Amino acid sequence: MGEAVLGQLAATIKARRTDSAAKSYTRQLLDGGPERCARKLGEEAIESVIAAISQDDAALKAEAADLIYHLLVLLESRGIGIDEVLTVLEGRSGVSGLDEKASRPASAKGD
Numbered sequence: 001m002g003e004a005v006l007g008q009l010a011a012t013i014k015a016r017r018t019d020s021a022a023k024s025y026t027r028q029l030l031d032g033g034p035e036r037c038a039r040k041l042g043e044e045a046i047e048s049v050i051a052a053i054s055q056d057d058a059a060l061k062a063e064a065a066d067l068i069y070h071l072l073v074l075l076e077s078r079g080i081g082i083d084e085v086l087t088v089l090e091g092r093s094g095v096s097g098l099d100e101k102a103s104r105p106a107s108a109k110g111d
Helices: 002-018 025-031 032-053 057-077 082-092 097-103
Strands: none
Touching: 002 025, 002 057, 002 082, 025 032, 025 057, 032 057, 057 082
16 A cells, blocks of 8 residues: 555656646745755654654654655656665665665765
8 A cells, every 4th residue: 555655646746747836836846956855855854853752643644744755756856766766675675774784885874
């Protein structure tokens, strides 16, 4: 079910590229390019952290939904499909997170 919802939302976001910016928030974000989309994703990530630390489960669920939406918008702004991300995740399936992280180039390891 989750993958279908993600795919459907990603398709809706892609379709919004042709909507009027006056009527579509998604189109406004996409018109701002990857930089604007990335900044908005960062804001939503912070709001998710705050909800996780100091708010109830309903608030965290709502912020997590916003975060996922804005991630999909950012991916669309870069021309990356959710299926491509899911393929990466599928390739990591069954691999220890520590082993996977150790196999990345030093510049991609993060935290």
